[in-house]
Amino acid sequence: MRRLLLLVTLLLFTVGCGVVQSSEGEATDAAREVARKAGQRLYGQHPRTAEEVGRSASGIDGVEVLRVTGTSTHDGDGVDVVVRTSGSGYEGWLAPEEVVVRRCFAVRVSPGSEWGEDPRDVDCPDGPALTFAPPPEPPRLPYEELRAKLPRVPEGGRVDEAEVRRTLAALDPDPAIRTEVKADGGRVGVLLWVQGDGFDAQDCLLARVGPGSTEVWVPPRIQRMPGEGGCTVANALDPKPSPH
Numbered sequence: 001m002r003r004l005l006l007l008v009t010l011l012l013f014t015v016g017c018g019v020v021q022s023s024e025g026e027a028t029d030a031a032r033e034v035a036r037k038a039g040q041r042l043y044g045q046h047p048r049t050a051e052e053v054g055r056s057a058s059g060i061d062g063v064e065v066l067r068v069t070g071t072s073t074h075d076g077d078g079v080d081v082v083v084r085t086s087g088s089g090y091e092g093w094l095a096p097e098e099v100v101v102r103r104c105f106a107v108r109v110s111p112g113s114e115w116g117e118d119p120r121d122v123d124c125p126d127g128p129a130l131t132f133a134p135p136p137e138p139p140r141l142p143y144e145e146l147r148a149k150l151p152r153v154p155e156g157g158r159v160d161e162a163e164v165r166r167t168l169a170a171l172d173p174d175p176a177i178r179t180e181v182k183a184d185g186g187r188v189g190v191l192l193w194v195q196g197d198g199f200d201a202q203d204c205l206l207a208r209v210g211p212g213s214t215e216v217w218v219p220p221r222i223q224r225m226p227g228e229g230g231c232t233v234a235n236a237l238d239p240k241p242s243p244h
Contacts, residue, residue, distance in 0.1 A: 023091035027101040030087025035105035035119040038063050038083055042109045044198040047074045053109050055132040057081050064129035066104060078110020084124055138194045139174035141205040146171065146192070147216040155212035164188045164209055180233040186211065189236030196226070204231035206239070 038060050042053060054068040063083050070079035084104045090096040105119035149167050153159050161183045168179050173192065180191040193204035201224040207216040220242055223230025230240065 023089035023099040024101060026089030027087040027099050028103055030089065031085045031101060031103040032087070032105060032119065032121075034062050034085040034087065035083050035107060036116065038085075039107040039109075039113070039119055040116055042081070042107065043113060043115055044073075044109075045111055046195075046198055047072055048079075048109075048198075049073075050079045051132065052135075053079045053081060054130060055135065057083060057107070058130065058132055062086065065132075066125045066127070066129060068130065073110050078108055078113065081107045081109065082122055082125060083107060083119075084129070138203055139176050141177065141192055141194070141203060141218075142171050142173060143205055143216060143218070146190075146205065146207055150190075150207060150209055150214050150216065152214050153209060153211050157211050159183070159186060159188050159209050159211065161188050164190065168192075182233045182237065184237050187237060189233045191231065191233040191236055193231050198226055201225050202231045206231075206236040208236050208239075 038057060041060055042056055048056075049072050050068050050070050053073065054065050057063055058065045062085055064085075065081060066084055067082035068079065070076065073079050082104055083106075084102055086100055086102045088098050088100045091099055102124075104122050104124035106122045107119045108117075146168075149171065151160070151163050151167065161181065165181055168181065168190065173179065176194055178193055178195070180193075182189050187208055187210035190207035190209070191204060192207075193202060196202035201221045204224060205216065205218060207214070218224075219230035219235060219240070222228065223235070223240055229235060
């Protein structure tokens with residue numbers, strides 16, 4: 001009995017000294033963690049406008065975007081996004097009750113941002129969460145046209161890189177479609193691609209022209225994810241094996 005009383009006294013002393021975190025503090029930390037993970041999702045080195053950053057942030061579960069400042073990630077100090085998130089903690093010993101808080105944090109997105117850096121605590125701006133128009137549809141990559149127009153070179157023949165380049169120019173692709181051409185080992189590789197958002201699979205089209213063979217294809221989705229190297233002219237010349 002004395003041991004139980006001593007334990008209860010020790011617990012009360014610990015709570016009284018503030019060693020045990022309050023339920024509101026626990027909930028605030030949970031809300032901050034949501035904002036920190038949002039910052040990780042937004043982290044990246046490729047340039048984006050403030051609208052693109054805000055749109056991306058608004059699509060993250062548990063995140064409301066209340067304010068976006070700045071012009072682009074590579075302009076000045078980058079883009080600051082004020083997000084509102086929620087977190088929960090529990091109070092009470094015998095019958096714990098959930099405590100839910102909503103807090104606001106500022107997340108900076110720029111080349112100088114650090115991966116996983118803590119967001120800044122800020123006051124929540126007045127007004128509702130911002131909404132963003134859906135991004136414009138990316139231009140269609142000219143798969144059929146490219147397949148029909150690329151030169152066919154007979155076995156033992158020589159591939160003319162200049163002719164391949166003229167073929168691409170004659171297709172007059174949308175300005176948003178970028179092209180790369182590279183010759184190597186008697187073959188010519190072609191890449192057509194559209195700038196992605198850095199998170200989802202990129203749209204791209206590959207082609208290879210060689211003696212006796214002209215191929216056009218879209219790499220598997222897993223190879224088109226950021227960092228996988230599927231949307232490169234090197235992959236056109238020497239394709240990665242398809243994932244099983």
